Amino acid sequence: MYVCLCHGVTDREIREAAEDGVSSMRQLGKQLGVGTQCGRCACTAREILRESRSTD
Numbered sequence: 001m002y003v004c005l006c007h008g009v010t011d012r013e014i015r016e017a018a019e020d021g022v023s024s025m026r027q028l029g030k031q032l033g034v035g036t037q038c039g040r041c042a043c044t045a046r047e048i049l050r051e052s053r054s055t056d
């Protein structure tokens, strides 16, 4: 599913980024652009990041 529509980023891409070591919204924004435009995806993206970390 698409999480960030502005940048066309899916939940899977966010999980992959988390596996590659992205651990904060700031890093995620730098890498994928998530949350850097309208900001509507930030809540969901943060949740996915958090979930990916806890299943490590």
Ligand code: FES
Pocket (backbone or CB within 6 Å): 003, 004, 005, 006, 007, 033, 034, 035, 036, 037, 038, 039, 040, 041, 042
């Ligand atoms: Fe992610 Fe707009 S939906 S910045």
